[in-house]
Amino acid sequence: PKTNTFNLVLKKVNLAPDGFTRIMSTINGQYPGPTIEVNKGDRIVMNIRNELEDPTSIHAHGIFQKGTPWFDGVPGQTQCEIPSDYEFTYNFTVPDQVGTYWYHSHDLMQYVDGIVGALIIHDPDDPYKAEYDEEILVMLTDYHHTEAQILLNSFLTPERDVPDNGLINGKNNYDCSKAPPGSTCVDNAGLAKFEFVSNKRYRLRIINTSAFSAFFFSIDKHVMEVIEVEGTYTKRNKIHRLPINVGQRYSVIVTADQSVDNYIMRSEFQKKCMPDGAISLPVVTAIVHYDGAPEDSVPKDIPWTDFLEECIDLIPETLQPLYEEKVPEATREIIHEIAFHKDSLGIDKAFINGSTYVPNLISSTLTKVFEGTTANLPASENAFTFNTFGEVVDIYFINTDEGEHPIHMHGHQFWLLGIGNGTVVDKTALNTVNPIKRDTSTIPISGWSALRFVVDNPGVWGHHCHMWHMQVGLVMQLIELPDEINKLSPPEEWAELCQLKRY
Ligand code: C2O
Structure with missing residues (x-):
């Protein structure tokens, strides 16, 4: 195993990913930030230098942090924030991922x-290694011209904000006539371009880093074969359009088997689960350019038209684990009911079992575990404690809301046993034979989902909606094996974060 060190400077700079200039928060001045690429078993060292002039923290989404729960990067849960003008190092291994x-x-x-x-x-030991020649990274996102904290205030209002645009690998065009007067904006900033060579096979790794948009991803005329979801190899399955929600990742194999030409890659907003104003958002596109094709001819518009239901994940039939494993029986069942309504101050909030999460930013739950004071956590910390190693837990989410929620679990992958409509979990419909294991899955609109996981990773793990909803309380904390946590010794630098001068 190797140690891979990444020096990451966080700072605000003016950028124009789609031609519209705005202040962005960047890593090393670039957007998206640098790719962290390592081999199984390696150590990852991330030296963070915070020049944002705001506190920060960095989370490695999907990484288990076994034995290093203090490096999970969640303010109020696993650490205190890194103040501005401070440096902090995350240092962890990825032994089994x-x-x-x-x-x-x-x-x-x-x-x-x-x-x-x-x-x-x-x-x-990638079982698909011989099945592709090259890898291509595809990062999808919705994109907003206004700073996120400002948008947040209007997010739950009836005239909710819609994204200004979407990006593929940080690029897209924008119609500057829609930009407010006085802004700096250029038309035709340019699309992302992916180079194909005839007959080569590509593994596309697709990541949705949106604030709240689910997409259908596709490439005109090209079939995709899903082989991985969030660290789990899947059976090869041919699809034309891939639904992908916030925080989710897939690998697909695409063969350059069409005639030498340019093709449209598209990321279509799933508008059924977006505010009404989203109706006019265009499809987000990029170009697939075959070697030998003219450089700038406009590709023909030949979208796949298969019908897919919006606002739910890829159905289980197309997402089966490559390696089957025996799923243990659950011994504990927890029901989480999600609802949105006003809190006692009249502010719209998200509630889980009647409680809305409020982060405590002057300490962290993990700190409290080390201090032995988690017995006194207020209800607003939405904490659930698991004391038994090896306990198998089912979590049923009941969603009474008219939106879908991509729920991400830290510290684990879970088996997705099933999803359904209505507010009662249909236990006869649960799949315990070959469910997929992943870390982010969507609870349907007015529906339910059922997850199973094994208590085996000492730490405090966030479990939350990955949309803006995490800022209005749709968050839980799983306090896992506090006795085991107490046998670990966190680094001094981590403990000191809570003593540093705050801004
Ligand atoms: Cu991608 Cu709790 O996060």
Whole structure:
């Protein structure tokens, strides 16, 4: 195993990903940030230098942090924020994980302003290694011209904000006639371009880093074969359009088997789960250019037209694990009911079992575990404690809301046993034979989902909606094996974060 060191300077700079200039929060001045690429078993060292003039924190999305729960990067849960003008080092290994991940700020909505990057863990034993020649990274996102914290205030209002645009690998065009007067904007900033060579086979790693948009991803005329979801190899399955929600990742194999030409890659907003104003948003596009094709001819418009239901994940039939494993029986069942309504101050909030999460930013739950004071956590910390190693837990989400929610679990992958409509989990419909294991899955609109996981990773793990909803309380914390946590010794630098001068 190798140690891979990444020096990451977070700072605000003026950028114009789609031609519209705005201040973005960046990693090393670029957007998206640099890709962290390592091999299975390697050590990842991320030296963060915070020049944002705001506090921050960095989370490696999907990484288990076994034995290093203090490096999970969630303010109020696993650490205190990194103040501005401070440096902090995240240092962890990835002993048993491979696949497609990402890293991002977990502080407020900073990632929406640009603190995101891909995190790829290569697998020396990749069963599909002989099936593709090259890898291509495809990062999808919705894109907002206004700073995320400002948008947040209007997010739950009836005239909710819609994205200004979407990007593929940080690029797109924008119609500057829509920009407010006085802004700096150029038309035709340019699309992302992917180079294909005839007959070569590509593994596309696709990551949705949006603030709240689910997409259908596709390439005109090209069939995709899903082989990985969030670190789990899947059976090869041919599809034309891939639904991908916030925080989710897939690998697909695409063969350059069409005639030498230019083709449209598209990321279509799933508008059924977006505010009404989203109706006019165009399809986000990029160009697939075959070697030998004219450089700038406009590709023909030949979209796949297969019908797919919006606002739900790829159906289980097309997402089966390559390696079957025996799923243990659950011994504990937890029901989480999600609802949106006003809190006692009249502010719209998200509630889980009647409680809305409020982060405690002057300490962290993990700190409290080390201090032995988690017994006194207020209800607003939405904490659930698991004391038994090996306990198998089912979590049923019941969603009474008229929106879907991409729920991400830290510290684990879970088996997705099923999803359905209505507010009662249909236990006869649960799949315990070959469910897929992943870390981010969508609860349908007015529906339910059922997850199973094993208590085996000491730490405090966030479990939350990956949309803006995490900023209005749709967050839980799983306090896992506090006795085991107490046998670990966190680094001094981590403990000191809570003592540093705050801004
Ligand atoms: Cu991608 Cu809790 O995060």
